[in-house]
Amino acid sequence: MSSVVSAQGVDLGEYRPKFDPPDAHSIPDTPFGEAVKRGQAIFLKTPQNAPNFVGNNMNCVSCHMDAGRRKDASPLWAAYVLYPAYRAKNEHVNTLAERLQGCFTYSMNGQKPPAEDQVIVDLESYMYWLARGAPTGVVLEGQGFKRLPEPAQKPDYVRGEKVYAQNCVLCHGADGQGQSVNGHMVFPALWGDQSYNWGAGMQSIPTAAAFIKANMPLGHGNTLSDQDAWDVAYYMNGHDRPQDPRFNGSVEETQKKYHDAKTDLYGQKINGKVLGADSVPHGGRLRKDAS
Structure with a gap:
């Protein structure tokens, strides 16, 4: 530690x-x-x-x-x-x-x-x-997401797709759009218009991998290997999602200012598509409701 x-x-x-x-x-x-x-x-x-x-x-x-x-x-x-x-x-x-x-x-x-x-x-x-009774100003056991060591192999989309098919499709669907019951989202969308946007912490591959390792598949956390967690996090975030609220009109400039980490896929070309170039505008349903 x-x-x-x-x-x-x-x-x-x-x-x-x-x-x-x-x-x-x-x-x-x-x-x-x-x-x-x-x-x-x-x-x-x-x-x-x-x-x-x-x-x-x-x-x-x-x-x-x-x-x-x-x-x-x-x-x-x-x-x-x-x-x-x-x-x-x-x-x-x-x-x-x-x-x-x-x-x-x-x-x-x-x-x-x-x-x-x-x-x-x-x-x-x-x-x-x-938090009643907890000490303040102290990092408590279990705080945040437990970071994973660097992967043995560079995270990979194709390997991640296989991990997703074997472990995630049942809840989140082959299209990554999750499942809802009576209008209540039970299993969240992992990409697309109903997911978190490009400014969210979960779009960072290390953050997503740490969360996945500890908590997924649901009820079976810490059963995936570290490499599988890295790979499926890459696959999950290798899809488009709503635009970063800080978007200034240029994917390239937004990428340089807010997404320059090697583990950040915004502005990167995946499967022939530049992620963020065709993202729906920030606001999603609120924007639709206002129109």
Whole structure:
């Protein structure tokens, strides 16, 4: 395990405190508890409960598993204790509200709620409740996604396609568009108009590979090899998705400014197509609803 540094810059060595969130059924029957319950509902069924800010069919729980409780699936309780924090993505110190706004902008392909909006207040309340009793400013065990070592072989689209066919098609479909039940997305779209956009963290292959390794196939996390996780992450992100909200009209310029990592496929040619060149505009469903 590599050395861990707290949000305040204190070197914690390899120590990561363990923490377990409160029982899911222990939300209090109080006015604050009502806010927590609303936040949980937003988290589980985001388009239905925050329709003015979501541009796709994904839910917060699509990436933060088990209602934001599961370790190594970017649990909410581990994130709550690390904010405010500096983020290189936007090059300034972010409040927790701003971090949540970013999730709506990128992962949900929507628009950010005002910091004082009830949606943000309720989500913050839910996160606060999940983190009750946790130490602040400390990287907890299970925080974020556990990064994988560099792959033995360069991630490969063809190998990834085979891994996808063997392990992912049942839930996410051969076309990667997921499955919904009664209008509620149960298994999220992995690419296309209803998926996260090119600015979301999951479009980074290392991030996607780490998430996949720990959590997929559903209920059978840590059964894929590291190489398989890298390969299928490459395959998944080797498809087009909604445009990066920071798009300035030029794929080349946007790529150079925001997507210059070797593990970022935006602006790269895959199967004869430059990813991002024909992406649907940012906003998705919100844009359609407004038209």
